[in-house]
């Protein structure tokens with residue numbers, strides 16, 4: 001298997017998603033020295049796949065508490081050669097990791113901005129005095145907490161084991177069933193069992209009444225279930241939007257195939273990001 005690129009260092013939730021993806025593609029998968037490629041940022045994850053350093057890249061796309069990961073949407077929109085070839089839905093069970101003797105000794109809490117946001121209520125209630133610092137990933141925060149006892153990290157139990165850090169509290173996310181959905185970017189989707197999903201981006205032809213409705217109506221009339229719709233600004237003009245749509249079905253198979261063919265004349269932009277096997281995300285934090 002070619003390397004899977006993810007937001008590093010080792011021990012991030014993205015790393016866990018990469019492991020889950022490797023297992024899904026190959027049931028007998030065993031980790032090798034070069035199975036994974038830890039990257040410093042999401043653009044670097046994309047670049048690693050673009051320049052063939054990695055065969056697939058893991059990008060967080062949405063979280064059940066915080067919603068869309070805009071950077072991923074923007075990166076995937078601009079991408080020409082790669083497709084969304086899979087998805088991984090991961091339970092995100094946050095822990096407070098650190099070497100402090102008690103909570104009062106914690107001066108700073110470091111984590112990825114998404115993780116800090118997912119634990120906002122816990123932090124306001126239990127660590128009101130601590131300074132919060134956003135860093136590039138949860139595992140980066142854990143690595144730092146290993147060096148500095150006055151600092152705690154919000155990261156996973158996996159990171160606690162990897163960096164040999166005491167777990168001061170578990171499941172500190174504000175909503176227990178916290179999940180993040182990741183897209184897997186690559187060149188060709190592996191043959192995995194259905195049901196399938198398709199991700200696409202559309203713009204309406206004109207900013208007038210009913211133009212978005214005209215697009216959505218085709219899906220409804222063909223009995224196609226939309227699993228998500230998200231708007232992003234076009235960045236060209238205030239009030240102009242792109243719509244990221246996820247729906248059930250494969251772009252190359254009816255009824256979605258016909259709907260997409262019909263949409264060509266009714267949309268400004270129509271970009272198919274990929275069709276891939278659905279992950280039902282059945283595991284949870286509890």
Ligand SMILES: O=C(O)C(=O)C[C@]1(C(=O)O)C=C[C@@H](O)C=C1
Nearest residue numbers: 012013014060112114137138180
């Ligand atoms: O920092 C990590 O552990 C990541 O993998 C990044 C990330 C994210 O970007 O949303 C992934 C899952 C969680 O939602 C928190 C952080």
